[in-house]
Amino acid sequence: MFSDYPETMLLFGCGAMAGAMLSRWLESGLSPDRVTVVRPSGAAVAPGVRVERQLPSGLTADLVLVGVKPAMLGTVADDISATMAPGGQLLSILAGVTHASLRERFPAVRSIVRAMPNLPVALGAGVVALHAPDAGPDECASLTALHKPLGLVEWIEDEADYDAVTALAGSGPAFLYRFIDALAKGGAATGLDPAQAARLALVTVEGSARLATMADASPAALADRVASKGGSTRAGLDRLDADGALDRLVAETLAAATARNRDMGRENG
Ligand SMILES: NC(=O)C1=CN([C@@H]2O[C@H](COP(=O)(O)OP(=O)(O)OC[C@H]3O[C@@H](n4cnc5c(N)ncnc54)[C@H](OP(=O)(O)O)[C@@H]3O)[C@@H](O)[C@H]2O)C=CC1
Numbered sequence: 001m002f003s004d005y006p007e008t009m010l011l012f013g014c015g016a017m018a019g020a021m022l023s024r025w026l027e028s029g030l031s032p033d034r035v036t037v038v039r040p041s042g043a044a045v046a047p048g049v050r051v052e053r054q055l056p057s058g059l060t061a062d063l064v065l066v067g068v069k070p071a072m073l074g075t076v077a078d079d080i081s082a083t084m085a086p087g088g089q090l091l092s093i094l095a096g097v098t099h100a101s102l103r104e105r106f107p108a109v110r111s112i113v114r115a116m117p118n119l120p121v122a123l124g125a126g127v128v129a130l131h132a133p134d135a136g137p138d139e140c141a142s143l144t145a146l147h148k149p150l151g152l153v154e155w156i157e158d159e160a161d162y163d164a165v166t167a168l169a170g171s172g173p174a175f176l177y178r179f180i181d182a183l184a185k186g187g188a189a190t191g192l193d194p195a196q197a198a199r200l201a202l203v204t205v206e207g208s209a210r211l212a213t214m215a216d217a218s219p220a221a222l223a224d225r226v227a228s229k230g231g232s233t234r235a236g237l238d239r240l241d242a243d244g245a246l247d248r249l250v251a252e253t254l255a256a257a258t259a260r261n262r263d264m265g266r267e268n269g
């Protein structure tokens, strides 16, 4: 459990992603009375967390998390500047929006940090990729500790990699959900009851991923362990591997998402 949370945290937006981060932090010991959420709907977040439809005047925070859609950054920018405590930290989870463009928008903010989380952070089983060129070693250590309860923390030194990291880890859950669906549909196409195929697909993916995280071998080697020589798994793998079809499709998927991240950065920077 991480106990050294910022004294005051303010979240602009608390939708799917920022909401997942906050729920895990609260579960991991963050006191709700340190947190204020600003969201137009005013929808409640969690017991003890203050929610406002608009930024109350005079409110400042040590850590301000920007959890709106990238296209909303311009709308909330003045409020962000107004609420930063002297010496405060700005944490952006906006896809595509670069550190340099945030720095240009918020020249007075001491420290600007990019974080790219994914939805499984809600379970402490997500990924958070961090990029914080303003931060010294102590601040980096504290950022690692802050995000540790959410899952795997990876530092991205070269921001040029950030759009690809966002495609792989940020969007990755969506791509995997498609694969789970495809497994289930494939099972139904071979004659299984669709609901039963969906259950089998989901738990097969969950168990296989958990096993892979604990295994002493790579996923490629684990696939070979499942495949007996001349058996049925090999027949299936041969189909998946033919002409590198799966690898190519996934590479094209990540390339499309990476390019869109870059465009969103240009549109909203
Ligand atoms: N979804 C994901 O898996 C991931 C998303 N991200 C990033 O997270 C960010 C948010 O995405 P996501 O959570 O999916 O989006 P959501 O649509 O779920 O959430 C957007 C939030 O922004 C709030 N909002 C809208 N206008 C304002 C405003 N003027 N002031 C304050 N808050 C406002 C909404 O308020 P209300 O709730 O009241 O409507 C809502 O809480 C994006 O920048 C995205 O790139 C990054 C990684 C993964």
Ligand SMILES: O=C(O)[C@@H]1CCC=N1
Pocket: 095, 166, 170, 171
């Ligand atoms: O779809 C998006 O734009 C964001 C980026 C990563 C996940 N969701």
